[in-house]
Amino acid sequence: MGTWNASINGNDTAQDLKKEYQAAFFYNDVEAAIAKIDAYIRQDGYDESNEAEWCDYYYSLADFMWKHGILTDEVKIRAVEMIDSGFGLDLWEEAGAKTFEKRQKVLAEFRGKLLSPQPPKKKISIKLYLNPIFKTG
Numbered sequence: 001m002g003t004w005n006a007s008i009n010g011n012d013t014a015q016d017l018k019k020e021y022q023a024a025f026f027y028n029d030v031e032a033a034i035a036k037i038d039a040y041i042r043q044d045g046y047d048e049s050n051e052a053e054w055c056d057y058y059y060s061l062a063d064f065m066w067k068h069g070i071l072t073d074e075v076k077i078r079a080v081e082m083i084d085s086g087f088g089l090d091l092w093e094e095a096g097a098k099t100f101e102k103r104q105k106v107l108a109e110f111r112g113k114l115l116s117p118q119p120p121k122k123k124i125s126i127k128l129y130l131n132p133i134f135k136t137g
Contacts, residue, residue, distance in 0.1 A: 006092070006102040008110055013053055014060035017041075021064045025124045030070050037061065055088035062114060069121035076114050083111045 009015065020040065024033035041057055048054050062079040065071040082088065092103040 006106045008059045013056035051088035052091045083107045
């Protein structure tokens with residue numbers, strides 16, 4: 001796992017999953033997309049036993065959904081419960097007091113965001129980059 005700051009999306013896992021979220025929510029309704037994402041994540045070897053990776057996944061999912069106005073109560077409640085319980089903070093504590101405090105502040109702000117009214121539902125699009133098969137002209 002690569003982490004470069006204490007933000008919700010400041011790690012490799014969150015960045016890698018953004019495209020997966022876009023595709024899942026573009027092609028599926030919210031409930032089906034969540035189920036497919038969860039199955040994909042678990043197939044890839046992620047689960048709650050690796051707290052740091054699980055937090056990176058679940059918080060980035062909740063953040064993506066909130067930003068697009070599709071955050072479900074189930075995902076929101078689970079993310080808030082994880083924050084409230086201190087789930088996944090052990091690794092941050094090992095990184096030192098200053099880093100730990102930054103992460104706690106980020107999580108407190110994120111908790112407030114999740115509990116605030118989310119923006120209106122936004123259209124989710126995916127960007128496909130295809131090489132043309134014909135030359136121009």
